[in-house]
Amino acid sequence: AQSVTQPDIHITVSEGASLELRCNYSYGATPYLFWYVQSPGQGLQLLLKYFSGDTLVQGIKGFEAEFKRSQSSFNLRKPSVHWSDAAEYFCAVADAGGTSYGKLTFGQGTILTVHP
């Protein structure tokens, strides 16, 4: 069965600092990979996704993520964090097999706190 691990439960950064959130997955083949963000009182919002091709993907709000097959990782990065980025971030995988659909397996999430 596929699984997703986000090693950091809580990360605190200063506004303007760079950010990297870690995500490792366990899956037999290359899955579809996603990062979602959840702000209080709001639904999960897709930041970016990876299916194939270029291993560095760009998303909304200045986020990017890099797929590293050798490390089974899909870490999320942002060069300069804004106070509005404070939220909970979830990495997720979906089966990329022929009969697959959008059934996601999520990591436990990383809470991001931004200090002014």
Next chain:
Amino acid sequence: GAGVSQTPSNKVTEKGKYVELRCDPISGHTALYWYRQSLGQGPEFLIYFQGTGAADDSGLPNDRFFAVRPEGSVSTLKIQRTERGDSAVYLCASSLTGAANEKLFFGSGTQLSVL
């Protein structure tokens, strides 16, 4: 509507009672998903609808949980004989066709509290 709508936003019930949670997906989206998010955890898959049919209900924890989507749009998640362990946020999501690489649009969830 513009997004996925879930009602109620909060539901408090007593142990043993029956509850219904409603999801109104984005118009035209054939795929609909229910997830459950416990405190401090990521969402966990419950059930997937393609049109009116439940294509995958492997995530439903037991037979107290049931979901329907009779006309291929609105869906209702039904929980019988609620238990305190059912307390969680229940999330609904929809996507256009159900393809694995599609973006899921999530509602804000229903916070269920079983006393």
